[in-house]
Amino acid sequence: MRHTEGNWSLYTTSFSKLPLYTYYNPLSPASILQTEEELEDLIAREGPFDGVLGYSGGAALAAEIIIRDARANPFGLPEERPFRFAIFINGASPLRVFRLQDEELSDVTFDPSALLDEARSMFMRPSALRHKEGVSPEDQVDHAAMLALLNACEGKMLADGTAFISSGDFGLCRFEPGEDSEALIDIPTLHIRSLEEDKITPHHGLHLLGLCSKENARKFHHAHGHDFPRGRAEMKKISQLIRDIAEDAWKL
DSSP: OOOOSSSTTTTOHHHHTSOOOOSSOTTOHHHHHHHHHHHHHHHHHHOOEEEEEEETHHHHHHHHHHHHHHHHOTTOOGGGSSEEEEEEESOOOOEEEEEGGGSOEEEEEOOOHHHHHHHHHHHSSHHHHSOOTTOOGGGSOOHHHHHHHHHHOEEEEETTSOEEEESSSEEEEEOOOOSSSOOSBOSOEEEEEEHHHHTTOGGGTHHHHHTBOGGGEEEEEESSTTSOOOSHHHHHHHHHHHHHHHHHHTTO
16 A cells, blocks of 8 residues: 555554555656566566556556566466456556666657656645654655655657656656557456546546557446545445456456
8 A cells, every 4th residue: 555645544444544655766766666676576476366456556566567577578378477457446657667778769858847847746745745653754755855856857768759757877757558559558457447537637547548458448437536436336346347357357
């Protein structure tokens, strides 16, 4: 889990009092790569798995792993994939991280101000800046360091025209839908998201949906914003959809 706000933990009150942490520093490419590589190592040792369920940043991380594997093993059999199906709840947009030395770069640059302003509004919002009770000082988010990372970023381009930000040896951008018909995520997926969130940002589910195979994607909309769906009727419907998506995976 990664969030400390909202009512997603309405029925787990004791859990919500515990200190919660993020999976990685989203502005530190090295941190993202380390997390992805550690998770890939775990999957290699313990997996592959039938499916994965992720909420918000957890959905983004799961998508990153799925895309990385598909790119590294484009002809892999379904049973060889890390996951045969995925459930994304209010899925954040997956991040693409790469080492500059591994890519062909362009001399073209761009003004990253709009992108960095969006990141500041997300990561420097009041709820993210507050001191979290029960968390030791050394484990509190270092907002000064995060702001320094933002301020150090430059806008650069890959030779294929992909825009990214960089503050050193790594590049960072979002995965984007390909120009051809090939989806970045072709396994069966279930997208549980709020249409109201689409009016605020595409990066709480809509963008992730666009990275997935339309033929293999199922959708469920709820009315709780970036909060977690709840209630007996919704849980019953979602449970059935999860069973359906699992059955879809075994038909491929």
